[in-house]
Amino acid sequence: xxxxxxxxxxxxxxxxxxxxxxxxxxxxxxxxxxxxxxxxxxxxxxxxxxxxxxxxxxxxxxxxxxxxxxxxxxxxxxxxxxxxxxxxxxxxxxxxxxxxxxxxxxxxxxxxxxxxxxxxxxxxxxxxxxxxxxxxxxxxxxxxxxxxxxxxxxxxxxxxxxxxxxxxxxxxxxxxxxxxxxxxxxxxxxxxxxxxxxxxxxxxxxxxxxxxxxxxxxxxxxxxxxxxxxxxxxxxxxxxxxxxxxxxxxxxxxxxxxxxxxxxxxxxxxxxxxxxxxxxxxxxxxxxxxxxxxxxxxxxxxxxxxxxxxxxxxxxxxxxxxxxxxxxxxx
Amino acid sequence: xxxxxxxxxxxxxxxxxxxxxxxxxxxxxxxxxxxxxxxxxxxxxxxxxxxxxxxxxxxxxxxxxxxxxxxxxxxxxxxxxxxxxxxxxxxxxxxxxxxxxxxxxxxxxxxxxxxxxxxxxxxxxxxxxxxxxxxxxxxxxxxxxxxxxxxxxxxxxxxxxxxxxxxxxxxxxxxxxxxxxxxxxxxxxxxxxxxxxxxxxxxxxxxxxxxxxxxxxxxxxxxxxxxxxxxxxxxxxxxxxxxxxxxxxxxxxxxxxxxxxxxxxxxxxxxxxxxxxxxxxxxxxxxxxxxxxxxxxxxxxxxxxxxxxxxxxxxxxxxxxxxxx
Numbered sequence: 001x002x003x004x005x006x007x008x009x010x011x012x013x014x015x016x017x018x019x020x021x022x023x024x025x026x027x028x029x030x031x032x033x034x035x036x037x038x039x040x041x042x043x044x045x046x047x048x049x050x051x052x053x054x055x056x057x058x059x060x061x062x063x064x065x066x067x068x069x070x071x072x073x074x075x076x077x078x079x080x081x082x083x084x085x086x087x088x089x090x091x092x093x094x095x096x097x098x099x100x101x102x103x104x105x106x107x108x109x110x111x112x113x114x115x116x117x118x119x120x121x122x123x124x125x126x127x128x129x130x131x132x133x134x135x136x137x138x139x140x141x142x143x144x145x146x147x148x149x150x151x152x153x154x155x156x157x158x159x160x161x162x163x164x165x166x167x168x169x170x171x172x173x174x175x176x177x178x179x180x181x182x183x184x185x186x187x188x189x190x191x192x193x194x195x196x197x198x199x200x201x202x203x204x205x206x207x208x209x210x211x212x213x214x215x216x217x218x219x220x221x222x223x224x225x226x227x228x229x230x231x232x233x234x235x236x237x238x239x240x241x242x243x244x245x246x247x248x249x250x251x252x253x254x255x256x257x258x259x260x261x262x263x264x265x266x267x268x269x270x271x272x273x274x275x276x277x278x279x280x281x282x283x284x285x286x287x288x289x290x291x292x293x294x295x296x297x298x299x300x301x302x303x304x305x306x307x308x309x310x311x312x313x314x315x316x317x318x319x320x321x322x323x324x325x326x327x328x329x330x331x
Numbered sequence: 332x333x334x335x336x337x338x339x340x341x342x343x344x345x346x347x348x349x350x351x352x353x354x355x356x357x358x359x360x361x362x363x364x365x366x367x368x369x370x371x372x373x374x375x376x377x378x379x380x381x382x383x384x385x386x387x388x389x390x391x392x393x394x395x396x397x398x399x400x401x402x403x404x405x406x407x408x409x410x411x412x413x414x415x416x417x418x419x420x421x422x423x424x425x426x427x428x429x430x431x432x433x434x435x436x437x438x439x440x441x442x443x444x445x446x447x448x449x450x451x452x453x454x455x456x457x458x459x460x461x462x463x464x465x466x467x468x469x470x471x472x473x474x475x476x477x478x479x480x481x482x483x484x485x486x487x488x489x490x491x492x493x494x495x496x497x498x499x500x501x502x503x504x505x506x507x508x509x510x511x512x513x514x515x516x517x518x519x520x521x522x523x524x525x526x527x528x529x530x531x532x533x534x535x536x537x538x539x540x541x542x543x544x545x546x547x548x549x550x551x552x553x554x555x556x557x558x559x560x561x562x563x564x565x566x567x568x569x570x571x572x573x574x575x576x577x578x579x580x581x582x583x584x585x586x587x588x589x590x591x592x593x594x595x596x597x598x599x600x601x602x603x604x605x606x607x608x609x610x611x612x613x614x615x616x617x618x619x620x621x622x623x624x625x626x627x628x629x630x631x632x633x634x635x636x637x638x639x640x641x642x643x644x645x646x647x648x649x650x651x652x653x654x655x656x
Contacts, residue, residue, distance in 0.1 A: 051517035051518065051519065051520075052517055159605050161605070162605075189372040189373055189544065189606075190372065190544065190546070190585060190588055190589055191372060191584065191585060191588050191601065191602035191606075192605075193588070194588035194589070194590075194599040194600065194601045194602075195601045197590065197599055198598055198599055198601060201598070216517065216518065217590075218518070218592055219547075219589070219590040219591055219592040220590050222590065222591075222592060222595060223590035223591075223595070223599070242595060243595070246592070246593075246595075256519060257518060257519060258592065259522075260518045260519045260521065260522035261518055261547065261592050262522075262525075262545065262547030262548050262550060262551045263547055263550065263551070263591075263592060263593060264546040264547045264549070264550045264574065264586070264589060264591070265550055265574060266550045266551075266553075266570040266571045266574050267571060267574075267575075268550075269550070269551060276522060276523060276526065277519045277523070278523075280487045280488070280489050280490070280520060281517070331592055331593045
């Protein structure tokens with residue numbers, strides 16, 4: 001087995017909810033990420049799926065060190081990245097990059113593409129000395145499938161898919177080892193989405209990248225991921241290989257999530273195992289006690305309200321955080 | 332005679348930068364009790380067609396330059412304004428994608444449902460309130476009697492979409508147009524809303540036009556499917572036929588470019604290039620610059636609709652070959 005490049009241990013991120021302007025007092029905590037642990041192996045793609053409010057984007061922000069964690073650790077190549085300062089932190093920033101969801105707001109409209117992609121070199125001149133920057137940017141444009149001659153154009157002169165390529169080129173500029181992709185294709189049309197997904201796959205092979213691939217679209221995640229983690233209300237409820245999660249899910253939430261995805265085959269109508277959840281995701285401000293999924297779960301018993309189920313192997317061969325985990329094929 | 336019929340509809344947007352030909356001869360129909368899915372990517376004209384049917388295009392910049400929208404065989408576009416409003420109000424209703432911006436934030440959900448009942452049906456406040464509660468019940472909003480007094484911001488995303496569906500059903504429409512009704516919702520909530528729409532459509536024998544870009548949603552609920560590209564319908568067929576033997580290279584490519592939940596894919600097929608700029612639509616077949624089967628004739632001649640039998644039609648010069656595989 002490949003070694004882990006990133007080891008996340010019991011990561012917690014709470015956002016305080018405050019009241020008052022002058023005399024602020026904390027009236028609650030949004031438990032966006034609440035005790036998440038996983039490993040990211042070298043060269044693999046770990047998919048993270050979940051619905052809005054499950055904490056997947058907060059996880060990305062914490063892993064990028066854009067937000068300090070409330071507690072927990074994340075080891076990058078064995079070193080705790082939250083304790084890094086000075087030159088070590090600089091190196092870390094080179095090594096972990098992000099591709100953002102919205103290609104319309106994540107590029108500065110007043111900067112040319114060359115400046116956007118070349119900006120990381122200002123901070124990390126050791127990667128590309130001044131004279132070679134334009135050449136480097138042209139190479140990057142070529143790598144992501146854009147015309148290198150367009151280096152002086154502005155973001156508005158590109159389509160959504162092309163802009164996402166610019167965002168990817170920017171993430172690649174510093175030759176990172178890990179790229180966190182936060183919903184990189186969800187703003188794109190189907191035909192363009194496929195182009196960007198293929199590009200991400202090709203780049204991974206070419207540069208040996210590891211991806212944390214965050215998305216809400218389960219089909220997209222299956223397509224790109226080696227392993228998949230399912231999140232619900234700040235907790236990881238199930239993690240396993242792509243095949244374990246999609247073919248042998250054991251957590252009721254994973255099963256419901258898979259069952260809810262429409263399959264593009266009209267002959268399958270009425271022939272799939274349908275699990276319909278009632279209600280919406282509860283507020284992370286005040287999550288249910290015990291198992292957080294119990295308010296929408298058809299298996300819930302008394303124990304689910306009192307005891308938080310640990311993420312551990314109960315049945316099958318991968319961990320699942322359900323007291324009553326059992327396999328059920330739904331796809 | 333179809334319940335609602337759009338015939339050869341042409342719409343253009345006249346902007347400062349030029350004229351965008353957004354619809355270039357769109358024809359489709361929907362019958363009572365039937366779900367027609369209109370499938371297309373952004374800019375294909377699927378929402379503009381619906382807006383033209385509803386009479387809610389912003390004009391300017393949008394102008395209907397040609398075509399007809401017939402409801403019970405009467406052309407809505409040539410009708411007198413008041414009669415047209417009356418017909419649309421009670422006959423055709425629409426559910427929008429973004430419920431938060433479609434609902435008015437300063438009125439209660441109940442008020443917004445009741446308003447139509449009082450204006451169009453002349454109901455008293457008390458009767459309208461009673462009906463509003465029934466409608467919220469119908470769309471499975473729990474504690475309808477209390478929630479009818481709440482404002483849209485007090486509803487969750489799924490509940491808002493339910494409230495909007497309740498509002499659209501208030502005047503018992505014969506045709507319901509749902510424009511990306513679940514795109515803004517999470518997948519488990521999306522499934523709930525699609526089930527609800529399908530159930531209501533079946534119970535009331537409504538005609539439904541479902542506008543979406545999601546092939547999965549289409550496969551689960553549509554009876555017939557119309558695929559749009561660059562302001563034209565490029566293919567129409569019943570759902571099973573369209574998925575089994577697509578007759579247009581665009582449909583074919585669209586399906587091949589979709590990642591699937593039930594199989595681990597390798598390389599996805601892609602459609603090269605970008606959808607056309609509607610101010611400069613390519614000559615001949617608008618899809619030809621991106622088409623894998625392009626021939627010389629495609630660059631010159633606009634393809635007519637080829638009839639492939641059993642209501643299956645495709646606007647491709649080589650439709651018969653495409654169907655054959």
